[in-house]
Amino acid sequence: MNAVIVGFMAGISIYSTVKNGFGFFTFLPVVFIPFVINSKKVDWELQEELKSRDLK
Structure with a gap:
């Protein structure tokens, strides 16, 4: 999911640069x-950390 968000943000930057x-x-x-x-x-x-404390 993070890769999608980073790719989306990079795409917006590239599109904005090309367009404007x-x-x-x-x-x-x-x-x-x-x-x-x-x-x-x-x-x-x-x-x-939660795993090491046996909380999750």
């Missing part, structure tokens, strides 16, 4: 891509 040149909507999705990737890492670490 550089602007706000060119960089906005690119800014959020690291947050999406980092959220997956945090989720994985949280699941590992």
Whole structure:
């Protein structure tokens, strides 16, 4: 699912650049891509911690 979100954001950036040149909507999705990737890492670490404490 995260790959779809990252691909969608990258697609929006590319489409915006081709259609309108550089602007706000060119960089906005690119800014959020690291947050999406980092959220997956945090989720994985949280699941590992819950498993180590035998909570899930």
